[in-house]
Amino acid sequence: MIPKDLLYTEEHEWLRLQENKVIIGITDFAQKELGDVVFVDLPEVNLVLEANDVLGGVESVKAVSDIYAPCPGRIAAVNEALTDTPDLINEDPYGEGWIVELEIEEAPKNLLSAAEYEEFLNKGE
């Protein structure tokens, strides 16, 4: 399940680009690999990040996985619902399971289209 209208990173994050904002979550592939998510480490709102900074983490019974900022920006909002119901990431990774909203000045570069991400996944199999 790879929605066509999103962009992707090789770290299995999805991005929904809006004017000066980007909403970030992890892909369906990532949530399946992690298994049941038990905790999401969310950043403080207004935190300023450089590209590739760790902005949070997703923890399952198997592993903890970092989430990286795809470009410089400021945390505009976090999905508070994940604090009590981290399983939203498993149930609806592209919707209710969004993680943060990043306010950005320039669109992030080197992202993958849905087709390119699918190809990237197939290569890894």
Next chain:
Amino acid sequence: MEQIIFEKSVPGRGEKYLPQLDVPEEDYNISEKREVPPTLPQISELDCMRHYTRLSHLNYGVDTGFYPLGSCTMKYNPKINEEVANLPGFTDIHPYQGEETVQGALQLMSELQSYLKDIAGMDGVTLQPAAGAQGELTGLLLIKAYHQAKGEERRDKIIVPDTSHGTNPASAALCGLKIIQIPSDDKGTVDIEALKQAVGHDTAALMLTNPNTLGLFEENITEIADIVHDAGGLLYYDGANMNAIMGYARPGDMGFDVVHFNLHKTFAAPHGGGGPGAGPVGVKDFLSPFLPVPIIRFDSSKEKYYFDYNRPQSIGRVKAFYGQFSVLVKAYTYMVRMGWDGLKKASEIAVLNANYLMQLLSASYYQPFRGPCKHEFVLSPKNLKSLGIHTLDIAKRLMDYGFHPPTIYFPLIVEEAIMIEPTETESKETLDTFSEALKMIATEAQENPEVLKTAPHSTPVGRLDEVMAARKQILRWLTS
């Protein structure tokens, strides 16, 4: 299943422990006086004894069975270590006693420092850190102090490969350093090009375990050391996997500047719940001034051992007193008993056992990295995923065969990883039986996958709901 002790409680049952009051009763009038008695379980001495004895029988340890936990070196802990550590000369002394009255204990610590220096090729050692991760923190504090003393505070980046033990980046973060993770190459070792890209004027150190967590020896280690040193960084050796190389290779000779030892792994002190651990740190000469105080030294003119506190560049203490003393005694006993040749033989057999077991399993389980391993190896049963079987199911099923499961889902770069470290103390028969069990499980995965998915079946409790336990934590017993 055994009830918990509060469930066994019967009101009034536990009231007979205290003798009759035979002195006048005084009321004391303080604000902290409690108004409600503590809710302790009420149980007879016999029932209490039986409860805890039964619980102890449910325990599983190296003394009851094979415990192939990768990167943990669950070797047998010889009982002579306990006997020596329990000698009154060691148990009945106090850390505040004068040096002249504990010369034997100081001699033991001093000699242990020397042995560790010899084994790792280092010049100075502190015995203080209480565990491997505290050893890492201590080592990183030393590295930080060194860069600061040189006026190079800007060196705040720690480079770790993506196979590193999780404690490496965690210790670096605790030390206030930033982490750069570099990928491994196709062979499972450090990607030299990625390392060259990562080093720079901000490099504090590279943390590496060698052999790495895939059980592979970093063959380019001297080139790796040169790259890091040329950039002005230092090399930290995570000693968790030292059981593979004792007497054959020394971190100091490979180019490492700092190393921690896990006495509770490599040197046969008890581990896990049977701890505590001990994580001494060794350093090259140029880092010695920064070691924690005190260091144990020998004054040859007075012929006595003493604590050296006169170390102005020291990072200070990292633990109260002198480290986990009884663990030091156990590790010392082990080393003296084994001797240099014995330690070398231990590494030889540890590597042989791992390779033997890996070969036995090669037809049944996919091995992501071929070729000889060192003391441990990693399997990847990703071929069973199509049957709905995951590593967790295999690990749980192993309990039904009477084995402690191996380390699973680590290292992170291997899909469905199973990481097995047999150690040198296991017999060929045990390895054969274990491999038969794993082969049976591979067959069951094809023929009866349900028995794996619902395993374990023979343990006091069945498959635990780990997700529920993590999401809805109940951390204390609530009386109704």
